[in-house]
Amino acid sequence: MRMKVDELLCTGHGRCAKFAPGVFTLDDAGFNTAAGETVDVPAGQEDDATKAMKACPERAISLAD
Amino acid sequence: MAKVNVDELVEQNDPETTPERLVERFGRDFFRDFDIDDPNLNEHFHEVIDLMVQKCPVAHSKVGTGYYVFSSEEAVRRIGQDWQTFSSAKGYIPNRPDDQPLMIPVEQDPPNHTSWRRALNPHMSPQVMEGIKDDVAREVNLLIDKFIDRGECEFISEMAGLLPGRAFFIYVLGVPVDDLPELVHDVDKSLFGPLDQRTTYHKKVYDYLEAFLKKRKDMPPQGDIVDTILKGVTYKDGNEAPWDHQVSVVLDLTYGGISTTIYALGSTARHLADHPDQRQQLLDNPEWIENSVEEFVRAYSPVVAMGRTCMKDVEVEGVSLKEGDYVMMGFSGAGRDPRTIDNPKELNFEEPTVHHATFGVGPHRCIGSHLARMELAVFIREWLKRIPHFRVKPGTKPVYETGFLRAMSSLMLEWD
Numbered sequence: 007m008r009m010k011v012d013e014l015l016c017t018g019h020g021r022c023a024k025f026a027p028g029v030f031t032l033d034d035a036g037f038n039t040a041a042g043e044t045v046d047v048p049a050g051q052e053d054d055a056t057k058a059m060k061a062c063p064e065r066a067i068s069l070a071d
Numbered sequence: 072m073a074k075v076n077v078d079e080l081v082e083q084n085d086p087e088t089t090p091e092r093l094v095e096r097f098g099r100d101f102f103r104d105f106d107i108d109d110p111n112l113n114e115h116f117h118e119v120i121d122l123m124v125q126k127c128p129v130a131h132s133k134v135g136t137g138y139y140v141f142s143s144e145e146a147v148r149r150i151g152q153d154w155q156t157f158s159s160a161k162g163y164i165p166n167r168p169d170d171q172p173l174m175i176p177v178e179q180d181p182p183n184h185t186s187w188r189r190a191l192n193p194h195m196s197p198q199v200m201e202g203i204k205d206d207v208a209r210e211v212n213l214l215i216d217k218f219i220d221r222g223e224c225e226f227i228s229e230m231a232g233l234l235p236g237r238a239f240f241i242y243v244l245g246v247p248v249d250d251l252p253e254l255v256h257d258v259d260k261s262l263f264g265p266l267d268q269r270t271t272y273h274k275k276v277y278d279y280l281e282a283f284l285k286k287r288k289d290m291p292p293q294g295d296i297v298d299t300i301l302k303g304v305t306y307k308d309g310n311e312a313p314w315d316h317q318v319s320v321v322l323d324l325t326y327g328g329i330s331t332t333i334y335a336l337g338s339t340a341r342h343l344a345d346h347p348d349q350r351q352q353l354l355d356n357p358e359w360i361e362n363s364v365e366e367f368v369r370a371y372s373p374v375v376a377m378g379r380t381c382m383k384d385v386e387v388e389g390v391s392l393k394e395g396d397y398v399m400m401g402f403s404g405a406g407r408d409p410r411t412i413d414n415p416k417e418l419n420f421e422e423p424t425v426h427h428a429t430f431g432v433g434p435h436r437c438i439g440s441h442l443a444r445m446e447l448a449v450f451i452r453e454w455l456k457r458i459p460h461f462r463v464k465p466g467t468k469p470v471y472e473t474g475f476l477r478a479m480s481s482l483m484l485e486w487d
Contacts, residue, residue: 015152017436020197024361025423035189036196036441060424063432064152 007052008070013042015066026054044070077103077131088126105132113473124404129388135166138397142404144411146388150400151432157379175319186304194296195438200445203242210237211453223485235332262330263480280321328439331373337479338371344463359420364447366418369406369427376401402428461486
């Protein structure tokens with residue numbers, strides 16, 4: 007599973023790192039460190055990543071491919 | 072203002088939404104002529120907001136130069152994210168007097184807004200707030216110590232009205248502790264005091280914070296948010312942000328965070344007082360407390376609506392807007408939108424992926440959102456440990472005020 011984080015839409019709500027700390031991390035400003043990138047979701051963390059995707063108030067995270 | 076046929080905005084042939092029925096039920100036809108300052112809105116708040124998001128997600132107001140209120144979560148998100156089309160630079164309140172100075176950075180657009188937010192965000196991140204959690208827990212307990220043996224408290228003046236001010240001024244701004252009682256008192260009076268005194272108290276708070284900033288200018292840097300504000304930012308025209316903008320940033324942080332968190336704490340306490348079953352859920356499952364915070368702020372948004380000015384002709388939800396039109400994003404409605412939330416009037420602490428616009432959407436996302444979330448979670452945890460069962464004192468009624476913010480000015484609680 008791969009997920010894309012939209013660079014312009016991420017405004018630092020921080021919900022992603024709350025639900026999937028093993029997938030998404032925050033930079034010093036509280037923004038997703040993968041903003042503008044596509045990340046590979048580690049095996050076994052698909053549920054957490056999906057929760058993180060659904061919880062984003064900006065809908066900045068989407069499934070890639 | 073674009074020519075409006077207000078009846079087209081409201082569902083046709085619905086007996087519940089005729090002008091006569093709305094006036095009979097709410098004292099005003101809030102769908103065809105919304106007024107955020109009408110006392111009838113305060114009186115019938117959730118009834119109006121819920122019916123509006125369901126049956127009239129685009130309401131119109133004839134007040135002043137007129138404005139629209141968009142309540143669906145989708146429209147609120149679209150307007151908030153598209154800052155090029157929907158500008159903050161003409162103010163976030165409709166019919167704003169021209170001589171009122173703009174608040175910085177909330178009433179700016181990118182890139183100047185971005186310059187401030189880049190500088191300020193690192194001081195307000197979830198990681199930073201995690202670091203002051205224990206301090207806030209101590210503050211909650213010190214406040215509870217003062218009234219727990221009495222078996223009752225006036226929650227707003229003894230807890231909700233004090234905690235956000237103390238948390239922000241001590242742990243974020245670093246104001247001398249000796250100055251706090253007067254400062255917190257003045258902030259409170261400027262928000263909830265007699266109407267004719269509010270401006271005086273607001274000026275007092277402004278003068279104090281400006282003097283505080285000046286004093287810090289002559290002191291060695293401490294690496295905190297105040298240093299960042301004093302260092303300032305460069306605007307796109309190459310000029311440094313002026314002094315009055317620096318003072319405005321402190322004011323914006325103060326007023327943006329304090330009154331809103333007072334309401335969030337008050338409505339949380341009232342909900343838990345009125346719902347013993349949900350209180351028990353949190354006592355049995357303390358790991359749900361963080362989820363519950365999202366539900367409390369979703370269902371009881373402190374910001375009723377925030378405004379933007381259209382920079383070009385644009386269509387939203389089938390409504391043709393003209394350049395210069397004023398639109399409001401109804402945060403209160405967006406958190407109770409049945410299109411995105413099942414049973415929006417019920418709070419569900421088990422559901423982790425909660426959608427709301429309470430902290431705003433887009434570049435103006437509430438900078439204090441992580442402070443507020445932490446304060447609410449710490450408050451719930453500490454309060455339930457010491458006062459697990461409580462109720463609204465019989466014979467009393469919580470007192471609310473409504474404008475662009477929803478506020479609570481009195482809540483009597485009691486326990487055995």
